[in-house]
Amino acid sequence: MNLRSKRLNLFSSAVFYELSNLTEKRKQDGLPVFPLGIGSPDLPPPLHSIDVLREALLDPSSFSYQRTEGLTDFRACISRFMAAQYGVQVDPECEVLPLIGAQDGLSHITLALVDPGDIVLIPDPGYPIYEVAVHLAGATPYFYPLRGEHDFLPDWSMIPSSIAERAKLMILNFPGNPTTVVGSRRVFEEAIHFARLHKIAIIHDAAYIELQFDEHQTPSFLSVPGAKELGIELHSLSKTFNFAGARVAFAVGQQDMLEALRIVKSQVDYGIFMPIQKAAMATLDNDRGHHRSLRAMYQERRDQFLAPLHAAGWDIRIPEGTMFVFAHTFGHDSRTFARRLLEETGVVSVPGVGFGPSGEGYVRFAMVTSKDELSDIASQIAKKIDRLRNRQT
Ligand SMILES: Cc1ncc(COP(=O)(O)O)c(C=O)c1O
Structure with a gap:
């Protein structure tokens, strides 16, 4: 018996599902995971x-x-x-x-x-x-x-x-x-x-x-x-x-x-x-001034994350706002790239195609951890940049 409405077929979340399964598998295998997928803030509201x-x-x-x-x-x-x-x-x-x-x-x-x-x-x-x-x-x-x-x-x-x-x-x-x-x-x-x-x-x-x-x-x-x-x-x-x-x-x-x-x-x-x-x-x-410290914090995170990646030759556009970095995938399909990134470095990103057809060719990172950790994560990615750029499968 099919209990589901046809409408449900329109809400395909395959892109996110595949990656979250792989992430879970890595965790179960005791491998490191750096969750930069979901944009959920890591800090508390004003006290x-x-x-x-x-x-x-x-x-x-x-x-x-x-x-x-x-x-x-x-x-x-x-x-x-x-x-x-x-x-x-x-x-x-x-x-x-x-x-x-x-x-x-x-x-x-x-x-x-x-x-x-x-x-x-x-x-x-x-x-x-x-x-x-x-x-x-x-x-x-x-x-x-x-x-x-x-x-x-x-x-x-x-x-x-x-x-x-x-x-x-x-x-x-x-x-x-x-x-x-x-x-x-x-x-x-x-x-x-x-x-x-x-x-x-x-x-x-x-x-x-x-x-x-x-x-x-x-x-x-x-x-x-x-x-x-x-x-x-x-x-x-x-x-x-x-x-x-x-x-x-x-x-x-x-x-x-x-x-x-x-x-x-x-x-x-x-x-x-x-x-x-x-x-x-x-x-x-x-707390109308709260955003000033928040802006400064996300801007610093952005800069710390981008520095090692830019130095490694990944010419990612500098974000003007938000808590995200939207990075091109060297011409690779975004799902494959996000999967490889996870396999090679443990970093979770969101394949751009999950945001619509024009998101293909990009992955999104959320800056939801400290600037020091973001800098370390980016340095790990930078070490693998040639493999990420060149790997075909
Ligand atoms: C562009 C955009 N609009 C709306 C929302 C949802 O915000 P809220 O937590 O207020 O439902 C998000 C959450 O990530 C978002 O990225």
Whole structure:
């Protein structure tokens, strides 16, 4: 008896599955494994937010069901944060919606906005939930390519008009996972121009907005004129404040889109656990400078990781943001390369093809351990660079 829906076939995770099996096997064989696959932060959230969380846990009323739209105070706090951090004004009553992680918003927004037959423009390579969410809604994804030769930026002129006419929604993601490019105000302006022309709504996934390096300072999408009329932006505390497992994020922007998302969510969840909302409020109000130390830390990690690899001749593009490094695979197929890398060095990476067809030819590393360890890991890879470059199977 087949108990599974046909829909499940659309969620192929073969790329990740194969590598995680090999990784498990290595562990069982007692061989070293350096997990740079998943982008889960290795550091705790700001400590006083944990105090707030602990205190809230002792209050019995904390355990009641919550409202999808979150505490009024939490929405007000998000509005203050957007104004202070990005100069963006959002009305806490109708332009803010708390989320159980950005993933919650991304996976439900398509149910709220698109129908079978509609097209959703998604970045390729891009975070896998974008495509999954389109399938969940029975709509059709159209991968707009982000290619290294084009600095991993979209080129809207390449989208056929027949596609643009059927597109109802587009997803942007800067700083981008896995591409690591941060975009710019200009990139947002071009997207808004294209979206207006074809009556397309925009979701900007800003999960890594605080992780921009060197001189890069791409602003909030909502600070660009016209953005709030056709789009929403998703922010997450997962990376910026190391809250990943606590599952708290928020969407801000166009009120009809947010209301549609709220309606879907009101059928599937009961909001965010109150102690988490309180801890998030403590952080958003008091730790607005946290990102400065976080940026410096990830930038140092990036540099320590890249130095031995660049010295060995692996000309990896320097990430402008995020917690990732997106490295070409010397022309080898990304799954084979990631497997070899694991076999030769114990380093776990993610094959680029897992992020979409244009991710082929790359692997992604997550900078989720100390800079010293990253430097050691990179030195180990550097020693094997000729074998990795040349091996055919
Ligand atoms: C681009 C991107 N968007 C969204 C998310 C999900 O974030 P959250 O933990 O808030 O669900 C991730 C997580 O890795 C991500 O890389």
